[in-house]
Amino acid sequence: MNVYFKDGNVATKNLNPGTSVYGEELIKEDEEYRIWNPRRSKLGAALLNGLENLKLDESSKVLYLGASTGTTVSHISDIAINGRIYAVEFSPTTAKKLVHLSRQRLNIAPILGDATKPKEYMNIAEKVDLIYCDVAQPTQTELFIKNMNLFANDDAMGILMIKARSIDVVQKPKKIFKEQEKKLKEKGFKIVEKVKLEPYEKDHIALLVEKNF
Ligand SMILES: C[S@@+](CC[C@H](N)C(=O)[O-])C[C@H]1O[C@@H](n2cnc3c(N)ncnc32)[C@H](O)[C@@H]1O
Numbered sequence: 127m128n129v130y131f132k133d134g135n136v137a138t139k140n141l142n143p144g145t146s147v148y149g150e151e152l153i154k155e156d157e158e159y160r161i162w163n164p165r166r167s168k169l170g171a172a173l174l175n176g177l178e179n180l181k182l183d184e185s186s187k188v189l190y191l192g193a194s195t196g197t198t199v200s201h202i203s204d205i206a207i208n209g210r211i212y213a214v215e216f217s218p219t220t221a222k223k224l225v226h227l228s229r230q231r232l233n234i235a236p237i238l239g240d241a242t243k244p245k246e247y248m249n250i251a252e253k254v255d256l257i258y259c260d261v262a263q264p265t266q267t268e269l270f271i272k273n274m275n276l277f278a279n280d281d282a283m284g285i286l287m288i289k290a291r292s293i294d295v296v297q298k299p300k301k302i303f304k305e306q307e308k309k310l311k312e313k314g315f316k317i318v319e320k321v322k323l324e325p326y327e328k329d330h331i332a333l334l335v336e337k338n339f
Pocket residue numbers: 166167168191192193194195196197198199214215216217220239240241242260261262263
């Protein structure tokens with residue numbers, strides 16, 4: 127997957143040597159690597175906590191929902207060097223940084239859009255190998271399913287980052303996670319792997335799923 131383990135950290139090979147994206151440490155060896163900060167990126171946390179079935183390689187096409195300023199997107203961009211990341215973000219202020227990042231990293235296609243309305247970016251994005259969802263919204267499982275149904279190619283995977291408090295502040299996280307899993311299973315998804323994000327993120331879980339179309 128082109129993810130490297132260095133002194134207890136995960137890292138990716140810097141596609142844009144000499145440049146740090148969010149203040150992360152750069153390590154120069156034979157090539158330059160960027161330390162993937164698990165406190166800034168849930169995917170970094172999931173990988174450090176042992177996520178092992180994620181299919182992501184240098185030609186992967188990814189639809190990323192909730193791209194923010196591009197912290198995690200930048201590491202995926204280091205991995206999918208010949209692929210493409212369609213990075214959807216609905217806050218125009220936040221998306222400005224993402225647009226700036228995409229000028230330095232040509233495999234990122236920023237989309238100012240609302241992930242609850244995937245049809246609106248159907249003419250920009252294409253079928254992808256991975257759908258990554260981290261919008262931290264109460265309805266994120268539903269919007270994730272909608273996007274999977276429209277953009278997932280035949281053997282695509284999906285990864286859903288669930289923050290219990292974004293869904294319900296009162297209910298127990300365990301119950302919330304179970305409910306989201308149930309919704310996914312009812313819509314024909316198989317849970318491939320579950321990884322908790324503690325100690326980097328409290329009451330968060332990463333769900334890796336696939337769907338047999
Ligand atoms: C938790 S942050 C994402 C952090 C980012 N995934 C990372 O690791 O670098 C959630 C982001 O989702 C965006 N967002 C929330 N609802 C959205 C929607 N319906 N469509 C697109 N983006 C959305 C927010 O503006 C915010 O930037």
